[in-house]
Amino acid sequence: MANIPSSVIRVSAFLRKEIFEIMRQPMLLLTLVLGPFLILLFFGIGYRNEPLTLRTVFVVDKDSPIAKNVEEQASSLGAQLQFEGITDDLDQARQRLQNNEIDLITIVPNDPYQNLLMSQQSVFSLYHQEIDPFRTQYVDVFGRVYIDEINRRVLRRITTAGQTDLVDVQKKLDAAHSSIESLRDLYELCLRKLDDGENSDCNREVVQNHIQDIDEDLDTLELTVTEKARLVDAINEGVMDEPLSELDLDSSTSETETEANLETTLVDLVQKTNELSDLNETTTQYDEQLILLKDLEVDLNRLETKIIRFIDIDARVLITPFRAETTSLAAVIPSPADFFAPAVIVLLLQHLTVTFAALSMVRERQLGTMELFYVAPLSAFETLLGKYLSYLLFGGVLAIILLILVVFGMGVPMLGSWLSVGLTLLTLVFTSLGVGFVISLISKTDTQAVQYSMIVLLTSVFFAGFILSLEVLWEPVRLISKFLPATYGIILMRGIMLQGSALMLDQLTQLFIFGLILFILSWWMLRRSMAYV
Amino acid sequence: MNNNDTIIHVDNLSVEFNKTKVVQEVSFEIPRGAIFGFIGPSGSGKTTTVRMLTGFYQPTTGEMTVLGHSPTQFTAKTRQKIGYMPQQFALYPELTVWENLQFAASIYGMPFKRDVRLNELLEFVELSEDRNKLGRNLSGGMKRRLSLAATLVHRPELIFLDEPTAGIDPVLRRKFWDHFKTLQDDGCTLFVTTQYVGEAAYCDYVGVMIQGRLLMVETPQGLRQQAYGGEVVDMHIKQRLLHKDLIALSDLPFVQAEATELPDDRLGVRLVVNDASHAIPTLLKWCEHEYITVESIEEYHPPFDDVFVELVKKHTPPKDVSHG
Structure with a gap:
């Protein structure tokens, strides 16, 4: 013991003194440990990661043709729209908005059908009185999303109506099939008779009637399907960028056939039907007619297949064929409380150590003990080192307790190594102490020291990536974050705890160098203040 | 006075703050082992002079040596020989009497085996019973006694006591002077500032400060003769x-x-x-x-x-x- 250098004893004076002083304030200790933990706990319990619900009133002209549909449509648009009624009085709605009874007024366009005919878009006007930029942005997005939904509904209704019409088409196709089948049976009968050398008189009248039937069926089909076929083809080509037939997996279908769209198939059918009228009494001609009928049937089948496939597609899928699905490759998907936990630990440790250090020297001056230090064989380095060590120890213990509570008490993930977390927090406390001691040495009163510490805290909340990502800051302004220990601490702690990253040495080195510069600056300032006046 | 016997030598010392002369052309010598009383009303420059002698303030003009060295160039070794009791209670209210004393011992680099010395001092200032009391719970007199103990903890040769008896009752004041006499008997030199003129009687030499000027340095008897002729x-x-x-x-x-x-x-x-x-x-x-x-x-x-x-x-x- 007797061999311990005096310097070490002098440094130890502060270590013991500061620890005793802190230990004498159990309420302070309790607040320091439990306070941050409770803040996080309540944040975790209370934070609801759900979009805001907007109480909405719809303003609709009473003569509007869509007035009766508004409530039904609005009530089913989504959970974020809370339907608060319909009115035709805009002033009354505005008054309710001002009284904070509602969050949004939506003015429904009077006659959207008329606008459509005039090739004009109809406008839903949304009024709000948000001042929070985030909520204002939310209302903008809300408007876009809900108008998209309305547009989708309109489109779905049109598509569904088209599909319903095509069900009738199928009946006509069946009739055409039946007529073709009857004609084919007749031709085959006639051909058999001709082959058997019987009278080839194949009842021309009946044949002509069948041809007439087929012709009529296809005319009707043409009339009914042409418009629908265009719609189906347009959807196929426009939305899917390839004909629907491309999806036909029947390998026997030729490339030419597969490329044909519905409209072309229909034109082919009509042409082939026209050829049926030229019937002669030779076997060859009957064979040709039968082949023609077969082609006709194949085309009809193809048409039918395409129509059935189109009808079978869910209208919702047809109008919105794509949707996005995101999958995080991160090891865990943290909850909002988990995400903020490392940053809260960093910010609290920084704030506490900055404040303690900031008050430290001011308090010595106020107590008059600095006068003793001047006279005693005590150097500025020993004084500063003693204080650094005591607060490092204090910050370290506080960090350990906080981490244990957060990780084991709240279940915040700890994917990285505890050693990396320890090194990060130790360097963070070291650098924060530097900020605190510089404040302490430029402050004349404890009020001033506390105010400076609060400014550091406030700056850290906005510029250290606690709430806002650093990327959203304008680059020159982002420089401020370089002078805040919390910036490095938050990056490191989120990486280690939530992503399981290895220690980012570049960040840690920057933080340490920053801390070292502050230590040297504090030392220089203290030396100056401890030298004779 | 033989130079070897002079512990403090001050020659024509002056100091100015913001162009205001606070101490003007002060000269005196203090022999080793003496009690030097520095008497004067509040604001007469006593504390400023002490602060110059302890190396806190640099004089504007003049020369001084304390323990043979200029105070502005004190080494740790020289500082080790000096004890200083400031005017106000300069210890920690959240620490006990014992912890405050330990702190004072540590900043002077006293080895950790010092409990005997600390107990001696507590006995000396009659605070043994109150060793576990927090600084903030001490009375004014107890605080002064604790300050005195903290000043003496490292056995200084030269002790500066800045108004040690200010604000304490006459009985305790008397006790303090008894302590000072004991310290003198142990070979210490004491430089004591006071506003209580009557305390001059306890001193070997008395310096009278008025408005930054040292009127005279005399023995108490010499002072009377100077006053009345x-x-x-x-x-x-x-x-x-x-x-x-x-x-x-x-x-x-x-x-x-x-x-x-x-x-x-x-x-x-x-x-x-x-x-x-x-x-x-x-x-x-x-x-x-x-x-x-x-x-x-x-x-x-x-x-x-x-x-x-x-x-x-x-x-x-x-x-x-x-x-x-």
């Missing part, structure tokens, strides 16, 4: 003296100043003489010759408060009243 003798008599008797007394060769009647309507006369022990028998003879009955005659030791007032009167230039 000699020693004071009070002669109590049965009848009121005639004016011619007062003149005759004043004209005696060993009488230094005009004889005056005793204050407070007491019958008798006060005389300032060059040597009371020689003057008293001569005075008795003179009274007998003049048929004046003397009830008693004794050397009077005027309180230092009066001495101080006299000194201030003597050294304050008369105000110019000849305006216009």
Whole structure:
């Protein structure tokens, strides 16, 4: 013991003194440990990661043709729209908005059908009185999303109506099939008779009637399907960028056939039907007619297949064929409380150590003990080192307790190594102490020291990536974050705890160098203040 | 005074703050082992002088050595020999008496095996029973005693005590001076500032500071002589003296100043003489010759408060009243 250098004893004076002083304030200790933990706990319990619900009133002209549909449509648009009624009085709605009874007024366009005919878009006007930029942005997005939904509904209704019409088409196709089948049976009968050398008189009248039937069926089909076929083809080509037939997996279908769209198939059918009228009494001609009928049937089948496939597609899928699905490759998907936990630990440790250090020297001056230090064989380095060590120890213990509570008490993930977390927090406390001691040495009163510490805290909340990502800051302004220990601490702690990253040495080195510069600056300032006046 | 016996040497020391002269042309020497009382009213420059001597302030002009070194160039070794008790309680309210003392011992680099010394000091300042009391719970007197213990913890050779008795009761004040005497007996040199002029009596040497100037450095007795021009003798008599008797007394060769009647309507006369022990028998003879009955005659030791007032009167230039 007797061999311990005096310097070490002098440094130890502060270590013991500061620890005793802190230990004498159990309420302070309790607040320091439990306070941050409770803040996080309540944040975790209370934070609801759900979009805001907007109480909405719809303003609709009473003569509007869509007035009766508004409530039904609005009530089913989504959970974020809370339907608060319909009115035709805009002033009354505005008054309710001002009284904070509602969050949004939506003015429904009077006659959207008329606008459509005039090739004009109809406008839903949304009024709000948000001042929070985030909520204002939310209302903008809300408007876009809900108008998209309305547009989708309109489109779905049109598509569904088209599909319903095509069900009738199928009946006509069946009739055409039946007529073709009857004609084919007749031709085959006639051909058999001709082959058997019987009278080839194949009842021309009946044949002509069948041809007439087929012709009529296809005319009707043409009339009914042409418009629908265009719609189906347009959807196929426009939305899917390839004909629907491309999806036909029947390998026997030729490339030419597969490329044909519905409209072309229909034109082919009509042409082939026209050829049926030229019937002669030779076997060859009957064979040709039968082949023609077969082609006709194949085309009809193809048409039918395409129509059935189109009808079978869910209208919702047809109008919105794509949707996005995101999958995080991160090891865990943290909850909002988990995400903020490392940053809260960093910010609290920084704030506490900055404040303690900031008050430290001011308090010595106020107590008059600095006068003793001047006279005693005590150097500025020993004084500063003693204080650094005591607060490092204090910050370290506080960090350990906080981490244990957060990780084991709240279940915040700890994917990285505890050693990396320890090194990060130790360097963070070291650098924060530097900020605190510089404040302490430029402050004349404890009020001033506390105010400076609060400014550091406030700056850290906005510029250290606690709430806002650093990327959203304008680059020159982002420089401020370089002078805040919390910036490095938050990056490191989120990486280690939530992503399981290895220690980012570049960040840690920057933080340490920053801390070292502050230590040297504090030392220089203290030396100056401890030298004779 | 032999240079080896001089622990503090100050020559023509002055200091200015913001162009205001706080201490002006102060010169004195303090022999090793003495108690030096630095007396003066509040704001007279006592603390500033102490701070210059401890190396906190740098003088504007003049020279000084403390323990043979200039205070602005004190080494840790020199500082180790100095004890300093500041004017205000400069210890920690959240630490106990024992912890405060431990802190003081540590900043002077005392080895950790120091409990015996600390206990001795607590005994010395009568705080053994209160060792576990927090600083904030101590009375004013206890705080001063704790400060004194903290100042002495590293056995300094030279102790600066800045108004150690300010604000404490007369009994404790007396105890403090007893402690100082004990420290002196142990070989320490004490530099004590005080506003209590009466405490000059406990000092070997007294420096009187008025408005930044050191009026004089004297022994307590020397101060009285400086104040009154000699020693004071009070002669109590049965009848009121005639004016011619007062003149005759004043004209005696060993009488230094005009004889005056005793204050407070007491019958008798006060005389300032060059040597009371020689003057008293001569005075008795003179009274007998003049048929004046003397009830008693004794050397009077005027309180230092009066001495101080006299000194201030003597050294304050008369105000110019000849305006216009």
